[in-house]
Amino acid sequence: MEVCAASSARVSKSDASSRCEIRGCVAGKTAHGANDAPGGRVLSTRVLPCAAVQIETVSRNLALGIVLAAELCAGMAQAQSAPGGGPDINTLALDWSRGQYRAPMVCEFEAGPQRVVRRVLIAPAPREIPLQDRIEFPDPEAPGVKRCFSELGSDEPFVAGGVAITLRERSRPDTASHDFEQALRREHGFEFEVLSGRLKLGKFGAPEEPPKEVDFSHGKAKLHLVEPGSDAAKLLSEFHNLPGFTLELISPDGAQLVFHLVRVSER
Numbered sequence: 001m002e003v004c005a006a007s008s009a010r011v012s013k014s015d016a017s018s019r020c021e022i023r024g025c026v027a028g029k030t031a032h033g034a035n036d037a038p039g040g041r042v043l044s045t046r047v048l049p050c051a052a053v054q055i056e057t058v059s060r061n062l063a064l065g066i067v068l069a070a071e072l073c074a075g076m077a078q079a080q081s082a083p084g085g086g087p088d089i090n091t092l093a094l095d096w097s098r099g100q101y102r103a104p105m106v107c108e109f110e111a112g113p114q115r116v117v118r119r120v121l122i123a124p125a126p127r128e129i130p131l132q133d134r135i136e137f138p139d140p141e142a143p144g145v146k147r148c149f150s151e152l153g154s155d156e157p158f159v160a161g162g163v164a165i166t167l168r169e170r171s172r173p174d175t176a177s178h179d180f181e182q183a184l185r186r187e188h189g190f191e192f193e194v195l196s197g198r199l200k201l202g203k204f205g206a207p208e209e210p211p212k213e214v215d216f217s218h219g220k221a222k223l224h225l226v227e228p229g230s231d232a233a234k235l236l237s238e239f240h241n242l243p244g245f246t247l248e249l250i251s252p253d254g255a256q257l258v259f260h261l262v263r264v265s266e267r
Contacts, residue, residue, distance in 0.1 A: 086173030092180040093167045093190045094133045097223050098122050101245065101261040104235065105156045107148040107204065116142070118156070120247065120261060122223075125164055132195055135221060135247075136162040146205040150260075152231055158204050158211055159257065163197025163249065165221045189224030194249070201255065214255045222248040232260040 087095075102117035121136040140160040142148070148156040167190060183190065194216045202211030226232040226244035236244035242262040249257040 086176065088173060088176045089169050089179045089183070090131055090167040092176060093169075093183075093192075094124070094131060094165075096180075096184070097133060097165075097190070097192075098124065098266065099263040100265040101247075101263050102239075103259045103261045104239070105148050105150050107142055107156075108146040109144050110146075116148070118159075118259070120259065128164070130166050130195075132164045132166040133192075134162050134164050134197075135249075137199070142204060148204040151235055152260075156204070157257065158202040159199055160211065161197065161199040161213075163199065163216045163219075163221065164195040165192035166195055167192050187224065188227070189222065189245070192221040192223070194219040194221050194251075199249075199257075201257075214251050214253075216249060216251045216255075219249065219251040222246075222250075226260065235260055236262055 099122060101120040101122065103120060104115060104117050106113050107116050108114075118140075119138050121138060122133050123136070125132045125134045137159045140158060150156055196217045198213050198215050198217075200211035200213050203209055224246050226236060226246055232246055233244060236242070239262040242264060245261045245263060247257075247259045247261055
């Protein structure tokens with residue numbers, strides 16, 4: 001987890017003016033990885049140095065159709081090197097989903113509430129058949145946190161671990177690009193199958209309730225661009241120039257996780 005505000009910032013659920021902007025915040029001494037709380041106690045939550053964030057995405061105020069085209073071209077260029085000839089729609093969809101993501105939320109510490117971002121990584125799984133990606137939740141710990149919540153009002157769960165995903169659809173190599181583009185324009189994303197993986201789910205700031213491990217194998221993973229004007233789009237609007245996504249994970253027994261994300265790097 002990364003703190004996305006200066007050490008002197010104090011935020012509340014209603015204080016929209018204090019929202020962190022990745023390109024504009026000043027991390028000060030917290031950029032070295034510690035946030036000094038009153039009384040000299042150090043919060044070991046990792047701090048997000050603004051200069052370290054690589055913004056490799058579209059320009060401000062581009063229409064959704066241009067965003068889709070840019071993502072499509074990036075996926076096609078990478079997928080051309082796939083073994084066994086031209087890429088199929090599974091290859092293109094998996095490549096499109098890859099990147100480093102951040103999910104904003106607010107956590108309460110002794111020093112007061114802080115805006116933080118949950119790290120989410122989607123990366124190719126090495127040498128696996130069928131072709132697949134892994135969704136990882138690294139650095140879930142937040143020492144000293146009392147609770148975390150979304151500015152949309154819901155509590156944010158503790159999540160650790162990873163799952164492997166794939167797309168079972170197949171298309172001919174000569175139509176894959178067209179099929180991919182049409183699916184992306186129609187659905188604004190893809191629904192993947194979870195091949196395997198367990199996630200530890202729990203509550204922040206509740207040591208008396210240890211996380212429970214939930215098997216997501218044979219469940220679903222949905223990744224879609226946020227709809228303009230939606231609550232998710234408003235939540236993510238503070239992160240200028242970064243495309244917004246909604247990631248939904250559903251286990252076979254009905255456990256459901258929803259994250260509103262920005263992609264800070266395509267790799």
